[in-house]
Amino acid sequence: MSGKHTGSRKAGLSNDDIGPETRLELYRLQVEIRDCEKRANDLFFQNLIKGTSHLSLGQEAIAAGVAMAMQPGDKSFCTYRGHAHTLARGVPMEQVLGELMLRDVGLMRGKGGSMHLTSVEHGVMGSYAIIGAHLPIACGSAWRAQYLGQKDVSVCFFGDGTTNIGAFHEALNFAAIWKLPVVFICENNLYMEYTPIGDVTAVEHPAADRASAYGLERIVVDGNDADVVYRTAQAAFVKARDGGGPSLIECMTYRHSGHSRADPAKYRPEGELEKWLERDPVKIYRERLREFGISEAEITAIDAESKRKVEAATELCKASPPAPAELLTTDVYADGGWSWRN
Amino acid sequence: MAELTYRDAVARAIAQEMERDENVVFLGEDVAKAGGVFKSTVGLYEKFGPRRVRDTPISEQAILGAAMGAAMTGLRPIAEIMFADFVAVCFDYIANEFPKLRYMTNGQLGCPLVVRTGNGGGARFGAQHSQSIENWTMMIPGLKVVAPSSPVDVIGLMAAAVRDDNPVIFHEHKSLYAVKGEVPDGEIIDTLGTAKILRPGKDATILALALMVPRALAAAETLAAEHGIDCEVIDVRSLVPLDTATILASVAKTGRLFTVEENPRLCGWGAEIASIVADEAFWDLDGPIVRITTPHIPLPAADHLEDLALPNAPRIVEKISRVMNGSKR
Numbered sequence: 001m002s003g004k005h006t007g008s009r010k011a012g013l014s015n016d017d018i019g020p021e022t023r024l025e026l027y028r029l030q031v032e033i034r035d036c037e038k039r040a041n042d043l044f045f046q047n048l049i050k051g052t053s054h055l056s057l058g059q060e061a062i063a064a065g066v067a068m069a070m071q072p073g074d075k076s077f078c079t080y081r082g083h084a085h086t087l088a089r090g091v092p093m094e095q096v097l098g099e100l101m102l103r104d105v106g107l108m109r110g111k112g113g114s115m116h117l118t119s120v121e122h123g124v125m126g127s128y129a130i131i132g133a134h135l136p137i138a139c140g141s142a143w144r145a146q147y148l149g150q151k152d153v154s155v156c157f158f159g160d161g162t163t164n165i166g167a168f169h170e171a172l173n174f175a176a177i178w179k180l181p182v183v184f185i186c187e188n189n190l191y192m193e194y195t196p197i198g199d200v201t202a203v204e205h206p207a208a209d210r211a212s213a214y215g216l217e218r219i220v221v222d223g224n225d226a227d228v229v230y231r232t233a234q235a236a237f238v239k240a241r242d243g244g245g246p247s248l249i250e251c252m253t254y255r256h257s258g259h260s261r262a263d264p265a266k267y268r269p270e271g272e273l274e275k276w277l278e279r280d281p282v283k284i285y286r287e288r289l290r291e292f293g294i295s296e297a298e299i300t301a302i303d304a305e306s307k308r309k310v311e312a313a314t315e316l317c318k319a320s321p322p323a324p325a326e327l328l329t330t331d332v333y334a335d336g337g338w339s340w341r342n
Numbered sequence: 343m344a345e346l347t348y349r350d351a352v353a354r355a356i357a358q359e360m361e362r363d364e365n366v367v368f369l370g371e372d373v374a375k376a377g378g379v380f381k382s383t384v385g386l387y388e389k390f391g392p393r394r395v396r397d398t399p400i401s402e403q404a405i406l407g408a409a410m411g412a413a414m415t416g417l418r419p420i421a422e423i424m425f426a427d428f429v430a431v432c433f434d435y436i437a438n439e440f441p442k443l444r445y446m447t448n449g450q451l452g453c454p455l456v457v458r459t460g461n462g463g464g465a466r467f468g469a470q471h472s473q474s475i476e477n478w479t480m481m482i483p484g485l486k487v488v489a490p491s492s493p494v495d496v497i498g499l500m501a502a503a504v505r506d507d508n509p510v511i512f513h514e515h516k517s518l519y520a521v522k523g524e525v526p527d528g529e530i531i532d533t534l535g536t537a538k539i540l541r542p543g544k545d546a547t548i549l550a551l552a553l554m555v556p557r558a559l560a561a562a563e564t565l566a567a568e569h570g571i572d573c574e575v576i577d578v579r580s581l582v583p584l585d586t587a588t589i590l591a592s593v594a595k596t597g598r599l600f601t602v603e604e605n606p607r608l609c610g611w612g613a614e615i616a617s618i619v620a621d622e623a624f625w626d627l628d629g630p631i632v633r634i635t636t637p638h639i640p641l642p643a644a645d646h647l648e649d650l651a652l653p654n655a656p657r658i659v660e661k662i663s664r665v666m667n668g669s670k671r
């Protein structure tokens with residue numbers, strides 16, 4: 001990441017008071033996302049996951065940190081790169097992996113696929129694969145909360161590349177003028193699909209440097225430090241819940257793998273990945289736990305439990321049948337069917 | 343019973359639904375304080391206030407996206423896209439977001455909203471403010487599509503659209519806003535997916551939609567009086583769901599089918615109906631199915647040119663009388 005925002009702690013915020021329980025939970029979330037994503041990658045190469053899939057390897061701290069700051073009832077709006085954010089809200093692994101494998105156990109029984117993970121009961125209000133489309137949708141959810149006097153906050157995750165599409169700008173202005181309880185989380189992993197974001201963007205920080213155009217605070221944080229993400233998100237949620245309107249948070253991060261399964265990421269300059277691997281969020285956080293005196297036994301217990309969960313979920317998914325053929329024509333319309341004529 | 347314009351029927355329909363259900367909200371550009379550029383939503387802001395009737399920035403994606411987010415979490419939004427042509431700048435929501443949500447999420451989420459558009463030509467607005475885009479919306483699985491031709495239908499179909507649990511595209515016709523019609527007092531509620539036989543007849547069936555309905559009716563009177571051809575005129579009203587039962591029954595009776603469509607020719611709504619009738623009622627037909635449409639051109643602004651482009655009563659009479667008399671073209 002560029003030198004200007006190495007300060008991993010937002011001014012005035014000390015993260016030292018985050019308690020051990022929260023820390024262990026932040027660690028658990030990151031490790032489970034990491035292990036599940038790695039398993040997704042393996043399953044892909046065994047041809048057990050078809051189509052495409054977009055991993056968040058290297059970006060786990062953002063999904064974990066934001067989810068940790070959320071309350072039950074808060075709503076997540078995710079992208080095609082949304083396995084992490086879905087898992088972070090507590091969706092069981094087998095339902096995520098099952099959907100990636102297009103099996104009947106999957107969240108949508110295979111009807112949506114990896115890019116559209118949705119679990120309304122966990123507050124995951126869909127994963128959207130048209131760049132930028134879900135920013136206005138998250139605004140609408142926030143508008144509903146405001147209108148009905150409900151206290152939930154809507155959170156919208158997206159990438160750096162998404163800041164250059166019109167819907168991003170329409171949504172930010174809209175959220176700002178209506179003072180909507182929505183938090184926009186930009187995960188700046190430095191690349192759109194294959195093109196470096198800096199090559200196609202007029203400002204250095206594609207989200208934060210646009211914030212002032214919508215009357216919003218400029219916020220750039222270390223997206224590989226779960227504590228920082230957690231605390232920054234917490235502040236944004238408090239503001240949203242108190243009627244203070246939207247926030248836009250740019251989290252600096254890096255994806256360890258290619259854009260999607262098909263991408264070997266040859267376009268990355270030599271040494272870049274290695275540099276970021278040193279700042280691996282899971283590694284950073286494991287060290288953080290030690291720094292705060294959490295025992296090795298507690299850490300390894302989480303690691304072991306995560307591995308166990310992944311194995312169990314994988315076996316369950318492999319044993320699950322594909323979705324029944326009847327599903328082909330269900331739920332096109334609200335009556336449950338697909339009829340367009342009498 | 344009162345006489346109401348199509349324009350005032352829009353406001354009355356929205357008011358009826360907003361009074362009935364606190365979750366119905368309305369948003370769009372210039373719709374609140376100004377009452378809409380077509381003045382079709384005058385009085386709603388005064389009646390329901392800024393919380394429920396909201397002016398938006400010129401942000402069609404934000405308008406439809408916000409409507410969707412609100413709809414999938416509990417509200418019943420009505421969103422206005424001022425000129426139907428502008429749905430092209432927010433077509434993602436119409437093509438990819440609203441109609442796929444329920445299917446992709448295996449029924450976890452739905453999108454009960456209404457998008458109103460000012461559709462159609464005849465106002466000399468030129469190629470980007472005059473199009474009939476009902477066929478753009480008809481082709482997308484997961485949407486419902488209606489286009490009323492009279493004030494009473496505006497109210498009844500709007501009420502049905504707002505109460506429907508699916509995304510409904512509600513095409514109002516710009517050139518019908520000033521048209522008056524009798525409207526009963528009290529609540530009006532109609533049914534989506536129902537066509538209406540406006541003029542019974544025995545010799546030929548004419549299907550029409552929106553502005554083409556009054557033109558088809560006028561043509562039918564001339565055809566009866568001057569050519570001795572007794573046409574049954576059906577207002578299709580709802581493209582999705584499509585009332586094929588009414589259409590097929592009429593064709594079974596008359597043996598002839600004509601469509602009068604304002605959309606440009608290729609893939610116009612009548613093409614789909616012609617194909618259904620050819621598939622399912624071929625042996626009922628006594629002659630070719632003939633489509634009378636706007637030619638496959640952008641619309642010109644000049645009044646005399648636009649009048650040449652859109653189907654009108656003389657053109658309908660000419661075509662139907664010739665075809666019915668055995669002429670090939």
Ligand SMILES: Cc1ncc(C[n+]2csc(CCOP(=O)(O)OP(=O)(O)O)c2C)c(N)n1
Nearest residue numbers: 081129130131159160161162189191192193
């Ligand atoms: C409207 C639209 N344009 C292009 C694409 C193809 N596409 C999919 S992901 C992607 C890159 C997005 O980059 P970014 O927002 O940085 O997110 P990241 O994938 O890095 O998480 C592109 C161009 C798309 N899905 N939608």
Ligand SMILES: [Mg+2]
Nearest residue numbers: 159160191192
């Ligand atoms: Mg990116």
